């Protein structure tokens with residue numbers, strides 16, 4: 001259980017993290033999203049006791065990060081950004097070092113090291129100095145160090161950055177496996193990952209919390225949510241624009257966009273747009289190559305939330321207003 | 329305690345898994361012997377003691393100790409491993425002490441490797457072995473004082489070269505203020521008591537007696553205070569500037 005309370009960090013006059021507050025309970029995997037420089041890594045450094053907060057605090061399983069730093073560090077597993085390693089040490093030496101620092105005795109330490117090596121498929125490189133490892137392997141050693149002591153709380157800063165697709169998949173499985181009785185925070189720039197592993201996501205921009213929702217909830221904020229997209233077959237002689245103008249007359253449609261051969265109809269409130277479009281298609285005997293009901297687009301939501309929160313992009317701001325009206 | 333020991337072991341392992349340790353040991357041995365025999369006129373003096381060996385240690389350490397100290401924290405910051413280290417359940421003071429002790433032990437090892445010289449002296453004549461032992465201890469303490477300065481200054485930067493230069497300059501100042509001509513020059517400008525105070529801060533002043541085998545409690549205290557002071561400064565710098 002992590003309770004973050006008005007956590008703030010300043011670098012000189014610049015506020016990198018600004019009164020951030022949120023809770024994570026055991027069993028949750030919290031996705032930590034935000035554009036570059038949003039303050040994700042800075043927040044994680046504070047949660048793991050590396051950086052002292054300028055003000056505010058966080059309570060991790062009952063321990064305050066300001067006054068009980070060592071107790072927090074004992075129970076937390078942390079993968080720092082970029083997975084820094086001692087280059088001259090081998091993978092096994094590095095893991096043993098972490099185990100010994102955490103007070104494991106000989107046999108216990110050996111068992112933990114073997115287990116971590118197995119879980120992250122490091123068998124082949126276990127006696128190699130970490131200097132000579134590829135980027136993905138370095139990241140995996142960093143992960144092995146983080147999970148070595150079976151931590152109750154796991155904080156990972158971009159754990160899948162630099163991994164190949166197979167390893168990404170493995171690491172996502174690992175996170176899900178560990179999720180059951182643990183509190184996990186992962187930062188990432190890969191939005192599919194949020195949908196795949198996170199039970200909740202928060203988005204920060206400019207150091208401030210701008211969204212706190214489930215992945216499904218975030219996707220629902222997309223203007224594409226419940227929109228219907230259809231592509232007309234090119235050789236049918238059917239013009240996408242013509243289709244669009246017919247569809248725009250539907251009472252259920254708020255708006256229609258054409259993108260090449262793809263026509264997207266946006267719903268006007270909570271309506272059954274798919275059936276309506278389907279009926280039109282049958283009525284006009286359109287030859288349609290594909291037709292789908294959109295769940296929403298995460299990248300579009302991310303853009304809208306993170307740009308809309310600043311002074312930037314008027315379109316982003318107005319879209320957010322629309323969303324609020326829809327929600328009301 | 330356990331954390332300090334683990335960090336100490338890791339550091340020593342680090343020294344010996346790179347050529348750094350071997351290169352340093354060879355250079356140290358070559359230089360100490362060269363200075364003793366060539367500069368110190370070991371044979372020509374015809375006296376069976378180790379004065380020529382010890383007397384140049386303050387100047388030898390001026391470059392050799394900062395070379396060992398420069399990587400202590402600068403490297404850790406440059407590679408980002410400081411974040412790994414200090415998010416393990418260790419306090420910053422355990423890390424500072426563990427790293428310092430490892431480097432100090434390593435310097436002790438280098439010094440211990442000169443023992444054949446001591447044996448030679450015993451073969452050639454009949455030296456005062458108690459004095460020699462005292463001088464060894466004094467030399468090691470002085471190395472510790474240099475090291476604590478180097479360690480502190482290494483935590484100020486992520487650049488090892490900068491750390492090295494800062495340490496050499498600081499140690500050089502602490503040596504020079506003990507030289508009689510330098511002190512004499514300041515005596516013209518400044519009050520007597522003030523100059524005496526400054527001179528008593530010099531490494532050189534405190535090494536003089538101990539290198540001759542005379543153990544003065546004040547000299548011991550000086551070295552321990554020096555080490556304590558610089559390690560405290562080291563700790564404060566690490567705590568305040570670790571994220572920069």
Ligand SMILES: Nc1ncnc2c1ncn2[C@@H]1O[C@H](COP(=O)(O)OP(=O)(O)OP(=O)(O)O)[C@@H](O)[C@H]1O
Pocket residue numbers: 011014016034035036037038039040041042043081571572
């Ligand atoms: N030591 C420092 N001194 C000054 N500013 C810093 C320092 N460390 C970070 N910052 C600033 O704080 C802000 C937040 O940085 P942080 O690393 O937390 O971002 P992030 O969300 O992790 O970004 P990314 O997605 O690129 O990893 C950035 O604007 C950064 O420039």
Ligand SMILES: [Mg+2]
Pocket residue numbers: 040041042081157
């Ligand atoms: Mg980051």
